[in-house]
Amino acid sequence: MFRRLPVPLAxxxxxxxxxxxxxxxxxxxxxxxxxADMAGVYAxxxxxxxxxxxxxxxxxxxxxxxxxxxxxxYADHQNKADIAATKAREWLEVDGVDVLxxxxxxxxxLAVQEVARQAHKPALFSGPATSRLTDADCSPVxxxxxxxxxxxxxxxxxxxVREGGDSWYFLTVDYAFGHSLExxxxxxxxxxxxxxxxxxxxxxxxxxxxxxxxxxxxxGAKIIGxxxxxxxxxxxxxxxxxxxxxxMGQKLAGLLVFFSDAHALGAEVxxxxxxxxxxxxxMDEGTRAFAKRFxxxxxxMPTMVxxxxxxxxxxxxxxxxxxxxxxxxxxxxxxxxxxxxxxxxKNGYIRAxxxxxxxxxxxRVKTPEQSTGEWDLYELLRVIPGDEAFRPLSESACxxxxx
Amino acid sequence: MTEILGVPLQVLLGQLLIGLINGSFYAVLSLGxxxxxxxxxxxxxxxxxxxxxxxxxxxxxxxxxxxxxxxxLFLAPLVVGLTGIVIERTxxxxxxxxxxxxxxxxTFGLALVIEGLFSNFYGVSGKSYAVPELLKGGVNLGFMxxxxxxxxxxxxxxxxxxxxxxxxxxxxxxxxxxAGTENPQLVQAFGVNLPLMITLTYGFGAALAAxxxxxxxxxxxxxxxxxxxxxxxxxxVVVIGGMGSILGAVLTGFGLGLVEGxxxxxxxxxxxxxxxxxxxxxxxFKPAGLFGREA
Numbered sequence: 001m002f003r004r005l006p007v008p009l010a011x012x013x014x015x016x017x018x019x020x021x022x023x024x025x026x027x028x029x030x031x032x033x034x035x036a037d038m039a040g041v042y043a044x045x046x047x048x049x050x051x052x053x054x055x056x057x058x059x060x061x062x063x064x065x066x067x068x069x070x071x072x073x074y075a076d077h078q079n080k081a082d083i084a085a086t087k088a089r090e091w092l093e094v095d096g097v098d099v100l101x102x103x104x105x106x107x108x109x110l111a112v113q114e115v116a117r118q119a120h121k122p123a124l125f126s127g128p129a130t131s132r133l134t135d136a137d138c139s140p141v142x143x144x145x146x147x148x149x150x151x152x153x154x155x156x157x158x159x160x161v162r163e164g165g166d167s168w169y170f171l172t173v174d175y176a177f178g179h180s181l182e183x184x185x186x187x188x189x190x191x192x193x194x195x196x197x198x199x200x201x202x203x204x205x206x207x208x209x210x211x212x213x214x215x216x217x218x219x220g221a222k223i224i225g226x227x228x229x230x231x232x233x234x235x236x237x238x239x240x241x242x243x244x245x246x247x248m249g250q251k252l253a254g255l256l257v258f259f260s261d262a263h264a265l266g267a268e269v270x271x272x273x274x275x276x277x278x279x280x281x282x283m284d285e286g287t288r289a290f291a292k293r294f295x296x297x298x299x300x301m302p303t304m305v306x307x308x309x310x311x312x313x314x315x316x317x318x319x320x321x322x323x324x325x326x327x328x329x330x331x332x333x334x335x336x337x338x339x340x341x342x343x344x345x346k347n348g349y350i351r352a353x354x355x356x357x358x359x360x361x362x363x364r365v366k367t368p369e370q371s372t373g374e375w376d377l378y379e380l381l382r383v384i385p386g387d388e389a390f391r392p393l394s395e396s397a398c399x400x401x402x403x
Numbered sequence: 404m405t406e407i408l409g410v411p412l413q414v415l416l417g418q419l420l421i422g423l424i425n426g427s428f429y430a431v432l433s434l435g436x437x438x439x440x441x442x443x444x445x446x447x448x449x450x451x452x453x454x455x456x457x458x459x460x461x462x463x464x465x466x467x468x469x470x471x472x473x474x475x476l477f478l479a480p481l482v483v484g485l486t487g488i489v490i491e492r493t494x495x496x497x498x499x500x501x502x503x504x505x506x507x508x509x510t511f512g513l514a515l516v517i518e519g520l521f522s523n524f525y526g527v528s529g530k531s532y533a534v535p536e537l538l539k540g541g542v543n544l545g546f547m548x549x550x551x552x553x554x555x556x557x558x559x560x561x562x563x564x565x566x567x568x569x570x571x572x573x574x575x576x577x578x579x580x581x582a583g584t585e586n587p588q589l590v591q592a593f594g595v596n597l598p599l600m601i602t603l604t605y606g607f608g609a610a611l612a613a614x615x616x617x618x619x620x621x622x623x624x625x626x627x628x629x630x631x632x633x634x635x636x637x638x639x640v641v642v643i644g645g646m647g648s649i650l651g652a653v654l655t656g657f658g659l660g661l662v663e664g665x666x667x668x669x670x671x672x673x674x675x676x677x678x679x680x681x682x683x684x685x686x687x688f689k690p691a692g693l694f695g696r697e698a
Contacts, residue, residue, distance in 0.1 A: 039519065041628065044528040174672055203675035205632060207623050211421045211667040211674075214547060218414050234528065234624050242534070242622065244541050244548045264528035264624060300526065 024325035025068035026096060032058070032313055033097040035084060035112065036127070037104050038076035041205055041230040044260040046104040046127045049298045049306040050074075054101060056293065057313035065320040073097060079104075081111035088112045092119035098326045099124060099316050102309050106130035106177035113142045120328050122335075124316060126308025129229070129256055130180040131391060134355040138398035141328060143335070145356045146308030146344075147278040149177070151389040152255050153184035155276025155362045159382065160223055160253045161192040168253075169221035170199035171212050171236060173228040178204075181227040181255050197221045202228065209236040210243060217245055229256045234264050241269055259303045259377070267371040274364050279304035279344055280378050283361075286343030301375045311344035312356075348386070353398035360389040410668055417547035418664045424553045426660020427560035428615055432633070433640040433652040434564055435611030438571070441647035442584050442604045444503060445495060448511035450637065451630025452518055453609045456483045457616025458625045459521060462532050472535035472621070476559075479617045480610035487609025491602045514630075521627035529626025556618050563614060564653045571649055580604065584647075636675075639682040645695020655693060 034054050036046040051074045058070045073091070077084035084103070091097035092115065100116060103109045104127025116123035117139040124143050125133055131150040133142060168189055172178040178201070186196050197219045200212050213236070216224045224245070226236050233254055240252055257275040281291035281301045290310065294302045302310075319334035320326050340348035345358035363378040371377060393401060405412040432454060439447045460479035464470035470478065490513065498505045534552050541550040571577040582590045583597050591597045616630075623629055640659055644651030659678050666674040673680075685693060 039522055039527070041527060043522065044526045047527075201672050203672065206675070207629065207633065208421075208425055210424070210553075211418055211664055212671065214414070214417045214421065215668070217548075218411070218417075231528070231624060231626060231628075238531070238624065239622065242550050242552070244550070248548070260526070260528050264526075264531065264626075266531050269531060 024327070025066050025320075026098065026326055028068055029096065030065045030068050030070045030317070030320055030326055031091075031095070031097040031099075032070065032072050032316070033088075033091045033100045034072060034074040034102050034309065035077055035088060035100055035108075036074060036102045037079050038074075040079045041232075042079065042104050042127070044264075044300065045230060045258040045303050046102050046305050046309075049294070049300065049302060050102040050104075050127070050309045052294065052297045053302065053306040053310040054313045056290075056297075057310045057317065061314055061317045061321075065317045066324050066326065068326070070317065077103075077105070077108055079108060081107045084108040085111040085115050088115040088123075089119070092116065092121045097121070099313075101312055101316075102127045102305065104128055104305060106132075106180060107175050109133060110137055110176060113137055113139050116141050122316065122328060122332060124312035126312055127305045129177050131184055132176070132180055134351075134353040134396065134398060135391070136397045136399075138353045138396075138400055140354075140400060141332065142354045143312070143350055143356055144354055145312045146304050147276075147360065148355070148390070149181040149184045149256075150391045151278075151360045151384070152181060152276045153188045154389055155360050155384050156253050156255055156274055157185045157188035157225075158192055159274060159362050160251070161189055161194045165223040165251055165253070166192075166194040167221045168194060168196050168223045168225050169216040169219040170196070170225045170227055171209065171216060172199055172201050173204050173206075173232055174201040175204050177229065177256075178202075178227045182225075185225055185227065185255055202232070205230075205232055207235060209239045212236075213240055213243055213245055217243070217248075217250065221250065223251050223253050225253045225255055227255050229258065230261060233257055234261050237265055237273065238269055246272075258305070259301060262365055262377050263301070263374065266374070267366055267368045267377060270365040270377070271367045272365060274362065274381070276360055276362055276384070277304045277378075278358065278360050279307040280361065280363060280380070282376065282378070283380070284343075290343050307344045311340065311342050311348075314342055315340050351393060352401055353393060353396050354400075355390050357386040357390050359386050360384040408669070413546035415665075415668065418668045419661060420544075420547065420549065421667075422661040422664020423657060424556055424660070425663060426657035427557050428619060428633070428656075429637055429640050429660055430564050430653045430656030431560045431611055431615040431618070432637040433644065433656045434567055434649065435608040435615075436637060436641045437644070437647055437649055437652035438567070438611070439605055439608035440641070441649070442580055443491075443495070443499075443506075443601055445498075445506035445510065445605070446503060446638075447605075447608060448507055448634070449490070449514045449517070450510075450608075450612050451634030452514040453483055453487065453612035453630075454616040454619070454633065455518065455521065455627060455630040456486070457613025458532070458620040458623075458629060459525075459530075459616075459627075460613065461617045461620045462530050462625045465532070466530075472617075476614070476617050480613040483613030483616075484606040484610030488602055488606040490609075491605040495605065496598075496602075514634075518627050518631065525627060527627055529624040529629070532620040532625050534621040552621060556622070559618060560615070563611070567611070568649050568653065636678055639678045643678075643682050643685045643692055645692025648692065648694040648696075651692060651694025 100123040109128035126146040131148040172182040322334045323330040348358035362382040461475035538552040644655030666677040
């Protein structure tokens with residue numbers, strides 16, 4: 001059947017096929033590892049949508065980077081730091097994965113930050129919130145992409161205090177993320193002249209918040225700050241309405257409300273809630289185009305985590321192409337050199353502490369009358385310029401910054 | 404204002420009431436588990452999934468068929484009860500001759516499959532279910548604002564618990580059931596169709612879980628994983644009350660709701676572990692449970 005090629009010719013052909021790819025890219029393939037919560041409380045915020053977002057970035061970039069094919073691998077970390085760290089180590093040290101994306105859940109992210117630091121491979125965080133990733137726990141290979149607790153605090157906290165909400169009571173979910181969000185918000189509230197009347201730590205996850213809401217009500221604070229996320233924020237907002245807390249004059253400040261949570265609550269329950277996010281699908285042509293493709297594949301509109309996974313994957317691939325290699329230091333240098341420009345971030349840039357600086361947005365959830373459909377939920381109140389949204393380098397405790 | 408350990412009395416009263424409301428869910432759920440364990444000796448790990456199914460059945464009935472809350476309160480348990488009957492007939496039945504562990508593993512697997520399917524189709528964020536018109540609003544009790552719906556939850560679950568207790572402990576049907584647990588061969592020799600009773604009992608247990616699910620739908624988000632965390636607590640309630648003890652399950656359910664409510668005031672961080680601490684203590688000092696009989 002096959003005509004035999006002369007041996008030298010076959011060798012040349014084989015070399016021509018493999019040589020460019022293996023020249024500069026480790027084991028000849030660029031592997032993007034999506035570390036996500038596939039079935040737990042954050043599965044709608046990250047999960048399958050993050051895998052699709054990574055695939056979409058690769059499709060938009062082209063099938064090869066620096067001449068090597070690109071692959072996506074994914075794993076479910078179940079929101080457990082030990083599972084995530086083990087998987088990340090296996091990927092980075094044995095399976096030839098070149099970059100980690102998403103990595104939702106703050107406690108997970110802090111563990112993975114250390115693994116990536118030891119393996120010296122880039123970790124691009126779009127899912128987790130804790131600002132510790134670019135503060136005391138910063139890493140030369142860790143980049144925090146989509147948002148962080150500091151920017152949430154600046155966005156929602158400052159806006160609420162300036163509207164007269166100057167006394168706060170916190171419902172704080174009892175793990176790294178909640179503590180970080182609470183601390184960052186308290187700093188903003190106090191800097192703006194507000195006061196904190198109390199705080200209660202709620203176990204993760206909690207189904208019934210009524211007891212904690214009553215304590216918040218008894219405190220007499222004008223604002224109840226919800227330092228929680230996912231199902232916890234859905235249940236706490238819903239039950240606050242049930243117990244008439246919002247009707248009796250106290251206001252809720254949702255410090256981290258993902259779009260998937262707002263959608264689950266619906267405009268009827270969530271109306272009027274102020275929140276900060278790094279992305280909303282209905283902002284301009286670019287976001288709408290991405291959202292349209294996304295909803296066709298996933299069945300839901302993208303969250304800021306999904307948009308961040310897309311943006312970070314795309315930027316990583318651009319840097320690999322520009323560096324002509326997937327060697328970590330060369331790629332990171334290019335990532336910091338090339339401006340980040342896509343529908344998620346306009347003129348975004350990466351700082352020495354690993355913070356990707358881009359504009360953040362303050363939204364208010366529309367009323368059922370304003371909303372034209374189940375996905376039409378946010379009204380833009382304010383664009384928070386990147387340099388205001390994120391912690392100034394002068395306040396950062398990141399050891400990489402030197403003195 | 405009167406204070407107890409630095410907490411105003413009014414706050415404390417509010418928290419006790421909240422504890423009672425949460426206790427209602429524990430009571431109905433642990434009752435179902437206790438009934439199933441009492442007769443089938445099956446540790447029904449699918450109970451949390453059946454609770455979730457009840458809530459979803461109510462939501463689906465409303466969204467797809469326009470069936471309201473009150474009808475759902477009867478229909479959802481009926482539907483879930485029937486699926487329970489199918490599960491018992493086709494799967495559980497084959498495991499009675501083996502160790503309890505097999506029933507536990509089967510129902511645990513079923514729970515994972517059911518929850519996985521619902522997560523896949525509806526997403527983990529779940530769906531909102533509105534409070535029925537008749538039970539909207541709330542009453543100001545002076546020490547707290549009580550949503551009418553929460554009051555209804557306590558009444559509905561107390562009614563269901565007492566009725567179930569009455570049927571099992573005070574009627575002829577109940578006496579057959581109890582006799583069946585003591586000595587199956589003898590009861591069958593008297594012409595009682597025990598396999599049928601076992602099937603119906605499992606269906607009834609599943610229906611109780613679904614009933615709790617419908618009660619929970621307007622308060623919590625109707626979500627695929629709503630039962631997973633709750634079910635572990637409910638197992639602890641059953642163990643503390645004494646496996647298979649009907650009255651024990653109900654009283655312990657309400658009691659532990661109160662204990663948990665108080666923990667939320669004095670040391671909120673421990674509120675999801677306090678029940679397990681109590682369970683450990685009970686197992687140490689009274690292994691058969693507070694209301695169980697020593698074998």
